[in-house]
Amino acid sequence: MTKSILYGGTFNPIHNGHLRVLEFLSEHYDRVILMPNFVSPHKTDILADVMSEDRYQMCRRATWRLPKVYVSSYEINEEEPSYTIDTIKYLIYNRNFPHLELAIGTDQYLNFDNWKAAQEILSLVPVNVISRPGYITNYPDNTIKSKFNFMAVDSIKISSTDIRRRILNGESISQLVPTAVETYIKLRFLYKTV
Numbered sequence: 001m002t003k004s005i006l007y008g009g010t011f012n013p014i015h016n017g018h019l020r021v022l023e024f025l026s027e028h029y030d031r032v033i034l035m036p037n038f039v040s041p042h043k044t045d046i047l048a049d050v051m052s053e054d055r056y057q058m059c060r061r062a063t064w065r066l067p068k069v070y071v072s073s074y075e076i077n078e079e080e081p082s083y084t085i086d087t088i089k090y091l092i093y094n095r096n097f098p099h100l101e102l103a104i105g106t107d108q109y110l111n112f113d114n115w116k117a118a119q120e121i122l123s124l125v126p127v128n129v130i131s132r133p134g135y136i137t138n139y140p141d142n143t144i145k146s147k148f149n150f151m152a153v154d155s156i157k158i159s160s161t162d163i164r165r166r167i168l169n170g171e172s173i174s175q176l177v178p179t180a181v182e183t184y185i186k187l188r189f190l191y192k193t194v
Contacts, residue, residue, distance in 0.1 A: 003028075005128070006091065007103040008035035008075070008084065010160070011055050013185060014062045015177045017158035021130055024153045025103060026068040033091065034059055037075040037082035041116070050190050052076040061180035085117035088124055101126045109148065122147050130155075167191040 005025055011018060011034075025032045036055045056076050063069040074090060075082040084102065091097040102125050104112070109129040112118055121127065128149045158176050166173050168191060173182055185191065 001099055002030045003099050003101070004031040004033060004091075004097050005029045005101045005103050006033045006035055006084075006087065006125075008037055008082070008087065009105075010040050011036045011059050012050055012160050013055065013058050013163060013177060013181055013190070015158045015160060015163055015181075016175075017156045019062060019066075019178065020155045021103070021153055022063060022066055022069050024130075024151070024155075026066055028151075029101070030068065032066075032069045033097075034063060034069050034071045035075055035082075035087060036071070036073075038077075038079055039081045041081045041083060054184075054188060054190060058181045058184050061184055062178045064180070083116045085115075085121050085124075088121060092124065101128055103128045103130055103151075105129070106131045164191045168193075 005028075007022065007025060009018075014036075022032055022034065036052065036059050038052050053076065056071065056073055059071045063071060075087060078086075088100065088102065091100055102121065104127060106129060109131075112127075115121065126149055127147070128151050130151050130153050163173050163176050166176075167185065173185075177185075
């Protein structure tokens with residue numbers, strides 16, 4: 001039985017904190033599906049300056065040394081706001097991932113009741129919350145909290161927003177993103193305008 005896990009997001013840009021999570025997931029799963037979205041329904045205003053294809057290419061370059069990570073273009077190819085429930089159904093029923101799980105961050109967990117078809121997601125796949133050790137994960141409803149698995153990851157605290165700000169201000173990002181991603185950003189002149 002092949003265990004697979006879906007890890008999605010905007011990855012605008014992907015950074016070393018994301019890579020630490022991917023390395024952790026690779027230690028526990030046979031396949032990690034990295035899914036950059038076209039547009040997140042919760043972040044429709046932040047992607048105007050970087051095309052989804054650029055974010056997809058940065059994800060591919062960042063993960064080339066992680067053999068268990070597969071970067072999918074499914075949500076990008078849909079060219080519309082990405083809903084996790086639709087992606088899960090696609091992977092289970094069209095791509096034959098019957099033993100699929102979902103990885104989300106703590107911020108997504110705390111907002112999970114606002115997701116499209118949240119209860120259906122919980123009925124289809126185990127949902128794993130990636131949290132930093134010591135990070136508070138109090139969900140208002142304890143009955144819902146019991147439906148999640150929690151995975152503590154010693155991740156690096158890095159923000160894509162901070163990376164974009166640094167680029168705009170001409171500051172270094174070399175310690176925050178893989179070299180291949182930094183090179184791609186420079187070659188494509190990404191994040192240079194507000």
